[in-house]
Amino acid sequence: MEKTVEGLFTEEILCLAAEKFNVEPSTLEKIGDFENYIFKGKREDQEVIIRLTHSSHRLFEDIEAEIDWVSFLKNNGLNVYEQFRSQNNDYIEAFTAKDGSDFYACCYEKMPGVRLGWKDIKNNHDLVTAWGRTVGRLHKVTKNYEVPVGKSKRPNWDEEELLEIEKFKPDIPKDIVTYRNEVVHAIRKMPMTKDQFGLIHSDLHFGNFHYYEGQLYLFDFDDCTYHWFANDIAMPVYYTILAGELAGEFENTHQKEKFAAKFLADFFKGYDQENSRESIQEKDIEWFLRLRDIVLLSVLYKKFDLTNLPSQEKKFLDSVYHRLINKELIVKLT
Structure with a gap:
């Protein structure tokens, strides 16, 4: 805070x-x-x-x-x-x-069950499939949501103040600002059909649900926003890969990409049971992996005391910064 x-x-x-x-x-x-x-x-x-x-x-x-x-x-x-x-x-x-x-x-x-960690997910293919099934169900249901007459709607994705990274780090390198602009511009060009865009959770990593008796119980809807459905798929990928990296699980890029491919296959196995993903491409998901790095770096500058960073937090910040300054993905999907 x-x-x-x-x-x-x-x-x-x-x-x-x-x-x-x-x-x-x-x-x-x-x-x-x-x-x-x-x-x-x-x-x-x-x-x-x-x-x-x-x-x-x-x-x-x-x-x-x-x-x-x-x-x-x-x-x-x-x-x-x-x-x-x-x-x-x-x-x-x-x-x-x-x-x-x-x-x-x-x-x-308070939802049943407990929060999960990397070890709970690493080899639990049934959990990942249930994760995908739940996100697919959420997307299917939200297509029919309408804001009550006279009430406010949740913000659109590009109203997020965290996109304004200069606000939290005025001396941020221009290369990162330029990259942010490129990513936002590319995303804004994506089609916004009912099967691609709507009100989503937007932060459904494994810290925001409990897994209990084979089902996911969702919470922390604080970031829910009008966004592309692909973003709700990018978040599980991003944070699961991040957890694996922090745990030192990936010896090289190939191993990380292999894990991501299996993760997505299990995830989509569940997602396809509830919702069509014909309009969701892996290349689109990659844009939202890039966007998450931008938003996350803003969060870190906003929340962290940069003059007194513990080693783990500094390592975390440095890894996000490195990806942005080099226009790299946390993991390639295509």
């Missing part, structure tokens, strides 16, 4: 939010604080999640739109969380910080 937001978040705000959603404050345990503050706790003996989002990160209307879409997905058979209303019968409660900004609190069902 950015230091400016850390300085505004207080125990009082957390307790007020918990009480408003009938969650016992003494049961709260922080489980995340990267872009939102995430706590698990107990609501009438049920395990739940309390999420607090600062107004500098998301507008109230953005969260409202997210909640509506998640409810739509749940009503159409996706394994997503139930969202709970507050004592005021609202899904979102606002709490004002000392500078006049707001924290928006929401309360959700």
Whole structure:
């Protein structure tokens, strides 16, 4: 979390939010604080999640739109969380910080199962197929989603402030800015048919679902946006390859590409059971791998203390920077 937001978040705000959603404050345990503050706790003996989002990160209307879409997905058979209303019968409660900004609190069902790691995925072909099947189902369902009359819609992909890498690193090399422009321009030229473009999760890596009794249970819809479906396929590839690299699993480029090919084959085996991918090409997926590097470098510049980076974080940042300055892919698919 950015230091400016850390300085505004207080125990009082957390307790007020918990009480408003009938969650016992003494049961709260922080489980995340990267872009939102995430706590698990107990609501009438049920395990739940309390999420607090600062107004500098998301507008109230953005969260409202997210909640509506998640409810739509749940009503159409996706394994997503139930969202709970507050004592005021609202899904979102606002709490004002000392500078006049707001924290928006929401309360959700805690999904069954546990988060996964590289070792859980490495040789689990059934999991990867279930992953693909779930993404295919999500894409099939979202084609029929319509924003309620009078309500705001989620942002388009190119409204993401993280595309403006100069905002977070004013002295970023011009070569990276030029490359960013090339990637964004190429993506903007892609067809936007109903079978290719719609509201997607946009961050469905293995840290954002639980795998339980052969099924995926999805969460963290904070980044949901109008985007190409291919981006929802690029994210599993990107972060799985990244996890393998960080674990030192790939001895060379060939081994990495071989793993990616098998991963995609297993993933598409499931995806094809739910949704047609005739309009999704591997060359398109590669553009979104490039886009993820751009967005991720912005995130790192925004979130990391560059003057005091632990060695693992520096290695991570350096690898993303290297790929961008050399216009390289994290892994080639074609």
